[in-house]
Amino acid sequence: MKEANDLGAVVRALADPTRRAMFERIADAGEIAVADLTHGSGVTQGAVSQHLKTLKQAGLVAERPEGRKVFYRVAPGGLAPLADWIDHYDVFWRERFGKLRALLKEIDT
Amino acid sequence: MSNAAIEQDTTHDIVVDEVFPHAPEAIWTALTSGDLIGRWLMPPTGFEPVEGNRFTFKTTPAGPWDGTIHCEVLEVRPQKRFAYAWKGGHEANVGYGAKLDTIVTWLLSKVDGGTRVRLVHSGFVLPLNETAFSNMGAGWKKVVPRLGEIASEI
Numbered sequence: 001m002k003e004a005n006d007l008g009a010v011v012r013a014l015a016d017p018t019r020r021a022m023f024e025r026i027a028d029a030g031e032i033a034v035a036d037l038t039h040g041s042g043v044t045q046g047a048v049s050q051h052l053k054t055l056k057q058a059g060l061v062a063e064r065p066e067g068r069k070v071f072y073r074v075a076p077g078g079l080a081p082l083a084d085w086i087d088h089y090d091v092f093w094r095e096r097f098g099k100l101r102a103l104l105k106e107i108d109t
Numbered sequence: 110m111s112n113a114a115i116e117q118d119t120t121h122d123i124v125v126d127e128v129f130p131h132a133p134e135a136i137w138t139a140l141t142s143g144d145l146i147g148r149w150l151m152p153p154t155g156f157e158p159v160e161g162n163r164f165t166f167k168t169t170p171a172g173p174w175d176g177t178i179h180c181e182v183l184e185v186r187p188q189k190r191f192a193y194a195w196k197g198g199h200e201a202n203v204g205y206g207a208k209l210d211t212i213v214t215w216l217l218s219k220v221d222g223g224t225r226v227r228l229v230h231s232g233f234v235l236p237l238n239e240t241a242f243s244n245m246g247a248g249w250k251k252v253v254p255r256l257g258e259i260a261s262e263i
Contacts, residue, residue: 011203084204086121086233093125093228099149100139100226101129107145108135 010078013058018043019051023074026061031073123230130223133188140191140215153180160185171206174199183212191215195230209233 014020022041026032034052038045052072055061060078064071129136139145141158156164162182170176177197184192191214198209211232218225 085198085207085209086123088205089230089233090123093123093230096150097125097127097226097228100136101127103145103149104129104131104135104139107139108131 009058010060013054013060016051016054018047019054022048022051023055023060026055026072027074031064031071033069033071035069037072120231121233123228123233125228126225128220128223128225133217133219133224136217136224136226137188137191141185156180158182158185158191168197169205172199172202174202174206180213184214189217 014023022037025037025041029036034045034048037052038048041048043051052061052063056063058078059075061072062075064073139149143153143156146153146156151166151168153164153166156162160182164180164182166178166180168176168178174197179194179196181194182192183194184190193213195211195213196209198207200208202208211230214229214231216227216229218227
């Protein structure tokens with residue numbers, strides 16, 4: 001579980017366009033090896049590793065070593081802090097529908 | 110923010126769609142009368158159901174945001190469609206209280222035994238493409254267990 005104070009880390013991690021593209025590529029792939037992520041990315045494997053480290057520290061990706069390779073996938077819940085505002089309104093409107101229903105029952109009989 | 114980054118952003122809509130056992134006229138009144146809005150949504154300040162009218166709601170502040178929602182009536186088509194801008198939040202906030210430039214649209218249509226009420230709250234900007242979010246799953250889907258709690262209260 002990531003704490004609320006990790007919000008800043010999530011935002012900072014995704015503010016960098018290269019890192020954001022990398023995160024989206026991992027999301028698209030489901031799971032991807034570092035070598036495959038480096039291939040065609042236009043950045044060195046060292047730079048890719050640094051970006052992965054930042055994403056991992058922000059709780060956005062998880063790694064799985066297999067033999068000499070390391071695979072990365074998107075970490076469940078990592079984006080939850082960004083969706084909080086939407087969640088807030090999702091709950092808000094459903095509650096309000098309930099209140100609207102009760103009000104109509106009262107005034108329109 | 111660069112243009113490339115803006116192009117990568119995506120927006121998300123919240124949709125709630127339910128059938129009410131009431132005529133469109135009754136629902137329209139509940140949606141567009143200031144006193145009644147105060148009883149099911151929040152008390153509005155300065156509200157008139159007239160296109161171009163500006164009004165506000167007061168909600169919980171967060172960080173540099175004072176909690177005021179600034180609204181403007183955009184469309185009034187009696188018993189059919191009612192839309193208002195819904196703006197608030199602050200750039201310095203993340204999550205609750207983040208900057209918001211959205212539109213709330215109510216769509217009413219007559220159905221057997223009542224009225225279908227469709228709410229679309231559109232324009233939530235997500236700083237990632239949709240694939241990243243949908244593959245992610247956990248974001249707003251974590252709300253589902255909470256919906257069960259709310260439904261049981263209604």
